Amino acid sequence: MSKKTRRTRQVERTPGRPSGDSDIRDRLLEIALREFSTHGFRGVSVTTIAKEAGATPAMIHYYFANKQGLYEAVLQHALGPILSRLEAVRSAPPEGEDLLPRFVRGYMQLLAENPAVPSLIVRDVLSPGGQMRETFLNGFASRGGSGVRDLVKRAQALGRLRDDLDPDLAALSLLSMAVFPFVGRPVAGQVLDYSLAPEHIDVLAEHTLNLFYNGASAS
Amino acid sequence: MSKKTRRTRQVERTPGRPSGDSDIRDRLLEIALREFSTHGFRGVSVTTIAKEAGATPAMIHYYFANKQGLYEAVLQHALGPILSRLEAVRSAPPEGEDLLPRFVRGYMQLLAENPAVPSLIVRDVLSPGGQMRETFLNGFASRGGSGVRDLVKRAQALGRLRDDLDPDLAALSLLSMAVFPFVGRPVAGQVLDYSLAPEHIDVLAEHTLNLFYNGASAS
DNA sequence: ATATTAATTAAATAGTTTATTAATATTGCC
């Protein structure tokens, strides 16, 4: 009933520099990632983010100049490591090997370890007017998406995959199975029982590869 | 450079009841579906919707009382027919038949014919605070999602599907392949070549079923 | 010690946007 009901961190700090080291900057980044990923850029106010992080809006301008600056910092903070690790997965030893399994495992592992990122991507890439749409498409999707199609073609050339499959459609299906469990979790997780915890993600990855290669038919 | 640059319909109507029949109500519903599905409820203003539909904000209150009323009307208008048709698909003759193919074909056909619906769902179900989250989960996902799992179990009992597959995971994979091409189109469609036009959707549906049942392995 | 720099809050500002309502005008119908 009192006024201070919705407060998450009720530190009641007074003005002035606090003693000891501060982790407000990091907390702001974490909270902002969470909020932006669920409500989108326009859907969250700096006031909300600050309050949630146990700080004041002025801190956001102190550390990031403005809201846009905060957003860009969040992107870099969240996507940077992922992109470089993804690149490492792709530039693997290419000796006549079907690279799809390696790709799927690495990809799903990455998504599992960074649960807010899929939502952030959905928010900002799937909706027109999303900030990082081009950035994303250039630096990520082109490597992830057409990358998968190239890997499919290659596996076909190696005689590992059926030749009658359309590479685009096969890549689409594989990508769907790898990505949708994450972005669709709020709805799918409600009616289907599966875990996306990083320590269990190999179960899903192996299932996916098994299904993709062998199919579900009996006999 | 002039003020009236972004106008879509430049009818320049004058006040007063226009001659002939009016389709403004329908146009408002269509535009609102499009806008809500791409920007979410909070992301669109009634002014925008009205302008886009060639009308004024006051008309929205005339027909729907307020913004929330418009939203609910949109939901009913867009989802109602889908839900009933989906129910019809599910209550099909159950004579010892594997119903999965029928389900997948009907499901993808429905999504293809109503392109705004997947986005609307993504917007309002995937993000916390989405209006129709519970409504949707109760009336739709429970039938669609766990429905698929039940169909998988049944197909296993009939000896059509491998017994070693986890029904939840198999259902998840199938659902992923059926849904993701639609919701992920803005990103996937950029790098992979596939059509979601209703008249081509059977290509994708047959591919999906083929892959699901037979797998992608050569030999 | 003292001055300067860093980190923080409180409070004000100012700007935009937004949903909604009131008043008014034109057409259709009995």
Next chain:
DNA sequence: GGCAATATTAATAAACTATTTAATTAATAT
């Protein structure tokens, strides 16, 4: 001709929101 239906224009007003300024305290360097 008059009431009901369908529009527009314009006003309201309320809520928010991003950002800035000033004040306050702690840390650090001199």
